[in-house]
Amino acid sequence: MTASRFFRSFVIPAFSLLLFSHCAMLGLAGPLLVSESDESKLGAEFNTQLHTDPAQVKEYPVFVANTPERIAFQNYVIGLAQQVYGTIPAKDKPGYAFTYTLIDAPVENAFAVPGGYVYIYTGIIKTMKNESELVGVLGHEISHVTRHHYRDALAKQTGISLLYQALVGKDAGQLTQVVAQAFGTLASLSVSRDNESEADKYGTKYTAASGHNPLGIANYFERVKSPGPAWLSTHPAPKNRVETVRTQVANNSGYSALAANAAVTDYQSRFDQMTAVIRK
Numbered sequence: 297m298t299a300s301r302f303f304r305s306f307v308i309p310a311f312s313l314l315l316f317s318h319c320a321m322l323g324l325a326g327p328l329l330v331s332e333s334d335e336s337k338l339g340a341e342f343n344t345q346l347h348t349d350p351a352q353v354k355e356y357p358v359f360v361a362n363t364p365e366r367i368a369f370q371n372y373v374i375g376l377a378q379q380v381y382g383t384i385p386a387k388d389k390p391g392y393a394f395t396y397t398l399i400d401a402p403v404e405n406a407f408a409v410p411g412g413y414v415y416i417y418t419g420i421i422k423t424m425k426n427e428s429e430l431v432g433v434l435g436h437e438i439s440h441v442t443r444h445h446y447r448d449a450l451a452k453q454t455g456i457s458l459l460y461q462a463l464v465g466k467d468a469g470q471l472t473q474v475v476a477q478a479f480g481t482l483a484s485l486s487v488s489r490d491n492e493s494e495a496d497k498y499g500t501k502y503t504a505a506s507g508h509n510p511l512g513i514a515n516y517f518e519r520v521k522s523p524g525p526a527w528l529s530t531h532p533a534p535k536n537r538v539e540t541v542r543t544q545v546a547n548n549s550g551y552s553a554l555a556a557n558a559a560v561t562d563y564q565s566r567f568d569q570m571t572a573v574i575r576k
């Protein structure tokens with residue numbers, strides 16, 4: 297079921313009984329139920345808990361940059377994410393700033409939560425072969441946020457309770473409660489295959505815009521066969537994902553030129569050098 301059908305068939309009728317005064321608002325598109333400001337607050341609460349709640353600190357061990365090499369590695373990954381984000385036209389960017397966090401665990405995953413908080417494990421970076429693959433995955437995650445996929449998924453997965461509280465409970469106390477209940481949900485939001493395709497498309501576009509081989513994500517997917525890493529469990533694979541990206545690249549002469557020049561645009565030696573510290 298698509299997000300809009302979900303809202304039309306279920307959320308809107310239920311809410312119209314509860315929230316008569318919000319009827320005009322509910323007549324608008326479903327995603328408006330969770331505003332950018334709500335996304336931002338939810339994400340900030342999630343990020344604070346990830347860094348401070350003992351259980352979450354254990355589950356998500358944040359990368360400690362305590363040596364020059366580790367500092368350089370962290371700056372490298374965050375710098376690439378910022379480079380990708382920098383290629384996105386202003387009109388497509390949300391109002392909030394993005395925050396990138398490295399998680400130091402052998403998990404092949406990357407995820408984001410609403411509000412521009414993007415997390416990537418050292419475990420997935422270890423499985424990558426070059427910079428264009430890393431940029432492809434970062435571009436994909438960033439696209440989920442800029443296209444508001446996680447907001448839609450959140451609305452779908454948590455249903456009325458969270459939406460109701462997000463809508464009417466604007467104070468920090470209630471919001472903290474909402475995030476406490478939804479922490480696991482936020483960390484494992486599963487988006488639709490359509491949204492996955494869109495994130496592949498935009499991620500590929502941004503990978504090319506940053507001067508990298510736009511086939512990076514396709515090359516990564518081609519190598520990590522099913523059932524694949526944890527990343528695929530929250531990123532349901534669209535049909536013909538690799539071919540779709542290849543077609544997108546083939547149909548754009550600029551993208552094709554970057555792909556043909558992969559010996560340069562994969563930035564493999566820089567990637568090998570900068571990620572050596574996590575392979576020790």
Ligand SMILES: [Zn+2]
Nearest residue numbers: 436492495531
């Ligand atoms: Zn995805």
